[in-house]
Amino acid sequence: MSKDDPGLVVTATLEWNGGSAARRRAGADLDLYAFFVPGSLVTPQGKRPNKTDDVVYYRQLGSLSVAPYMALDGDSRVPGRETVTIRRPDLQGYVLLCAYSAVENGTGSFKSYGARAVVTDGRGSTVTVPLFNNRNLSYWVAIALLDFTVPSGVQIRHVEKYSGNHVEARPVLYSSGNFRMSTGKVEFKTR
Template sequence: MIHMIIAKGQKIDVTKGKNVQDIAIGLTWKTTHPSIDINASAFLLNAAGVCTRDEDMIFYNQQISQQHAVSHSGPAEGSREIIRITVAKIPADIEKIAFTLTIHEGETNGQSFSNVQDAVCRIYNPVSREDIAIFNFGEGLNKETAIVVGELYLHQGEWKFNAVSSGFEGGLAALVKNFGLEVSDEPQNEVAAATEVNPAPQPAPVPETPVKLIKLDLKKQESINIHKSEKVTATLEWATKKDLDLYCFYVTKDYNVGKIYYRNLGSSHSTPYIQLNGDALTHGKETIIIHRPEALRFVLFAAYSAVSNGIGSFKSMKVRAVVDNHQGQVITTPLHEKNSYAYWVAIAHIDFTGTNQMKVSHVEKYSGKNVEHSPLLYEDGSFKMDVGPVEFK
């Protein structure tokens, strides 16, 4: 019997109040191309989210962890691949286990998770066969070749499951590096290269600080620093039939100021290297892709609701902006204030001026009552409402 269907970002109890000694993670999916080779892995992580030993990466070439706490197996019990965990055998220094899928040589073969459908994670008790939860984790994936499906993590002495569904580009090597293991430069088999330890005579390099996985809804006016990655995606999402438009106001490194919107879709090949994936025309979602964050200083994401939409608050439409750095860090800026007479709302601001980090801020500023003048973003990163050109649609 299925206990619950869980959604991305949801956290559930797995062991608390239950007599669960063994946990199974069953992963299944369908592909549009039969040649796609998808593999599951598990990373045993310490309190800092780091995999400190090569033997703590479990995959098809290394199927059993230390003390037999975690094991990997192929198709069984309706799943394509299964990761099993014996709770009592988890080493004392392990506080999190991340479950991942990667596409072998995805970049080389032009394959990604956009070719994957019906991706399901089943969390269950392998002894009683009782389901704990079902997580449909494939929604919203596109060019990624690796994905962190979810995490089993220790909280106040009990194990919980976090539904992550965050994608990476770069396949298994990107995941390995993210979790703190070394990646060999030798052109060997992908898995072998990802887990090779340098020969004993070579001094071990100082490991890079791994990117901490984050799935967070910002509170009003809250900010957070996340890793400045090679690509950033911002999605405007809403839950009504009204036609909203996503605007991305920008300031480049050279202090050029402009905007990307439905009349100027931008390009991945020319400055400012920002691209709108078309005007949605219907309700639901519009997406901005920032292809070169290093070419920017600031961006401001705003939503416009045409006069023809009539009155009604953006909050009631459940409008939100979702910023994803494709390194496992996803920041959502929901709206908290009810304002029924605004045609514009500035939702999220990103400061790219940091060396390795970018600052994502929840701003939530509304235009004046029935004012159609757009916001403006200035060279110093500040912005004002009601001072830009009037928009008509």
């Protein structure tokens, strides 16, 4: 497998069963986000990186046939799954996969939703992340960082970092592949 392999397709799936009946009644809307840096905007080592606001999520589903060559399959507002598919590894730089717990859910940890993420390149490299954090007031989790700058095509790194209590600000991805939690735009999903 190499970066120039047109058949390389990465999929990332956020799955959740809603946890308990009480949790499902209170709300169990999770959202998968794919923050990204196109390959043409990756900052060379030693240069100052830039923040990116580029993201595929429920309000911006993306496209597999034109840039950004990644797309989310839709918005599940109830327990289920959301999947983002990423193509054209030769045009990708970095992708940070995150999950957001809609504020309308009230308090509840990612663990209480029965959530997990599965990221695979379809070629034998798969990362499964059960989201076991018990903090009821963490609205964001950065799950995995996909590095498309490596010669082999993609490196999937498990990062699993959670936002602070009551922090609704998104994570921020930089053009160097680094990221920071709780420093981006404030998210507030309403029906």
